[in-house]
Amino acid sequence: MTDYWLSKLFFDLQRPEAAAEYRADRRKVLARYPLAPDVVTAILADDLAFLAPRVNPYLLRYYFGAAGVAEDVFLAKLRATGKEAKHG
């Protein structure tokens, strides 16, 4: 269930200047993309478990880096999603 516009946002944020703008004002950047309301909510909440099934895993990693999340924090959240899935 790939979300095209969510993926496009993550793809675009690979550019350092776009990432800098995003870190400064997330809502301003998000307004340029036709994202579903629940997707916007998940983005603003850094809800990795919601976002992960909707994008390519490489884009997911790029995104959290672009959003300013340290890799060890990203890894901890990511691994927690696996544990949640295993335990239902």
Next chain:
Amino acid sequence: MAEFVGAFAASHAPLIVRDWNKFAPVRRGEITTAFRELGRRVAAAHPDVLVVLSPDHWVNFFLDNLPSICIGLGDSHEGPPEPFMKDFPYRPVPGHAAFGRHLFATALAQDFEPSASHYLTLDHGFCIPLSRIELENLPRIVPVIVNDLEPPMLSVRRCLEWGKLVTRAIESYPEKLRIAVFATGGLSHSIGEPDMGRIDEDFDRACIQVFQDGRDASLVEFLERRMAAAGNGTHEVRNWVIAHAAAGSCGFDLIDYRAVPEVYVGCGWASWRR
């Protein structure tokens, strides 16, 4: 006529560059030694052109345009855009447009349907191995992007056919050139998935064995059964399959294999006999 002069493979990982100074000296030494030995073998083959097979890590292509295989036809290509690759020494990267066009035309004439680009941006997947093998002079390259990132992807069987096609294109090219094939990527790794960082050493060692054995049927059976479960990055082994078939499926010489948790990748370096 042109001549096939060798096939080679090496893993890549952004952290090989980004975190290089954080690695223990022993680890840096292992990786450096493996890349240098691979570079020595590439140099010994004296290639005029390298056909380099690598994935595109969301640099050239996106979901609106996602070729399974794209051949670079340019006289030059853009170097890596990732900030951590700013010291990459070859900018622009020299291409070999004439052989690229010949490979493209040969593919179409033989019922393959690649995409083509006259100007590609070559990300770390291409450029880390190309710089780390430390060639005195980088040959002109024909980049071939293989979709190893976003399903659906080429079947392993089709990768074998692509490898044979590359060699037929080399051997039918009218100019006297020495052309080698260089695959990058693999072995096992998982990126952006809940098991990110897991390296499947059991898969890697079994994978190396089937490449060494050189039997295509076993290679196809093994990879179709095991590759997906070894992590999403493991799909890059497709590039090795193309190199393997280009070399005539005769088995390869493993230079080194290391599970490198510092870069999240089971790293392999190899060259093929022919």
